[in-house]
Amino acid sequence: MHEISVMSEIVKGIIDEAQKRNALRVERVSVEIGEYTMLGEEQLRFAFKVISKDTLLENAELDLRTVAGTIECECGFKGEASPASDTPHRSVPVLECPKCGGGARTVGGRECVIRDIRMVVPDV
Amino acid sequence: MHKVVTVEVEKDILSANRKLADENMSLLDEHGIRSFDFLGAIGSGKTLLIERLIDLLKAKGKRCAAIAGDVAGDDDFRRFESHGVPAANISTGKECHLDAHLVDHALEKLPLHDLDYLFVENVGNLVCPVDFPLGSHKRVVVISVTEGDDMVRKHPAIFAFSDVIVINKMDLSEAMQVDPDALENDAMRANPAAKVVRTDARRGEGLDELLAALGI
Numbered sequence: 001m002h003e004i005s006v007m008s009e010i011v012k013g014i015i016d017e018a019q020k021r022n023a024l025r026v027e028r029v030s031v032e033i034g035e036y037t038m039l040g041e042e043q044l045r046f047a048f049k050v051i052s053k054d055t056l057l058e059n060a061e062l063d064l065r066t067v068a069g070t071i072e073c074e075c076g077f078k079g080e081a082s083p084a085s086d087t088p089h090r091s092v093p094v095l096e097c098p099k100c101g102g103g104a105r106t107v108g109g110r111e112c113v114i115r116d117i118r119m120v121v122p123d124v
Numbered sequence: 125m126h127k128v129v130t131v132e133v134e135k136d137i138l139s140a141n142r143k144l145a146d147e148n149m150s151l152l153d154e155h156g157i158r159s160f161d162f163l164g165a166i167g168s169g170k171t172l173l174i175e176r177l178i179d180l181l182k183a184k185g186k187r188c189a190a191i192a193g194d195v196a197g198d199d200d201f202r203r204f205e206s207h208g209v210p211a212a213n214i215s216t217g218k219e220c221h222l223d224a225h226l227v228d229h230a231l232e233k234l235p236l237h238d239l240d241y242l243f244v245e246n247v248g249n250l251v252c253p254v255d256f257p258l259g260s261h262k263r264v265v266v267i268s269v270t271e272g273d274d275m276v277r278k279h280p281a282i283f284a285f286s287d288v289i290v291i292n293k294m295d296l297s298e299a300m301q302v303d304p305d306a307l308e309n310d311a312m313r314a315n316p317a318a319k320v321v322r323t324d325a326r327r328g329e330g331l332d333e334l335l336a337a338l339g340i
Contacts, residue, residue: 038255
């Protein structure tokens with residue numbers, strides 16, 4: 001539901017970077033979305049198309065990648081959480097340690113990062 | 125002539141909120157205030173639960189305050205104020221969730237030097253608040269039996285990322301033919317580390333258990 005506001009921040013961040021380098025246009029943007037965020041890929045793509053119109057980003061390719069969530073447990077386990085087998089449509093894995101069955105906490109997968117930007121700049 | 129360059133940025137859009145949330149928590153810690161944010165669907169009973177806790181804590185001589193977050197209006201804000209505690213109102217206008225920045229501004233309106241506990245009621249929404257921590261010490265998610273016994277399965281993330289899960293309106297479970305055990309089992313699967321408490325806020329039942337789960 002908040003993809004528009006998050007994408008506005010992404011586009012603003014990219015335009016800042018592009019303007020710093022006097023870019024003529026942006027060709028491609030790579031953004032990483034954590035698996036545990038509540039950000040939908042389709043909604044982000046739609047928001048990007050709408051918000052980037054009439055900016056340096058218009059028609060730029062949006063390279064969206066999902067970053068796997070990771071969990072950590074007191075027993076020493078650190079790694080990916082496994083989704084419950086009987087709930088294939090879960091958006092979030094059960095936060096149960098696959099090693100000891102205890103309650104684990106998330107350590108990765110809640111981010112939304114602009115990774116890199118490909119842009120056309122003056123060759124000076 | 126022009127050239128094409130790829131610039132590494134590594135800018136986390138959500139980290140700005142997390143940083144502000146950390147600052148909110150530091151500010152509350154400096155004043156020795158324990159804070160709790162309440163999440164849950166519209167009509168789950170968040171406001172009434174907070175009102176009951178305020179009354180209980182006031183009777184024990186504790187100083188409380190509350191922040192009411194809603195898309196529009198000041199209904200909840202006025203309810204909190206009627207209990208004789210400092211309150212702040214946040215109307216998000218368009219946003220579907222509170223964020224740390226809005227809470228930061230609300231904190232400016234509260235007498236932080238004169239408080240023991242702060243309750244923050246988020247906008248009624250089980251999706252968006254997940255991505256926006258506010259800087260409170262514990263996150264509480266409230267569901268009511270009137271929402272159906274599949275509520276946890278439909279919104280696993282909010283339960284996975286909360287510390288306390290409240291099943292409210294227990295008095296209506298029979299009438300609704302909703303099995304609270306099913307809700308509790310789902311909640312424990314989504315988050316084995318969470319504490320689950322059953323309440324009937326209207327009649328004031330389960331509140332001592334809720335206080336204990338909050339560590340009060």
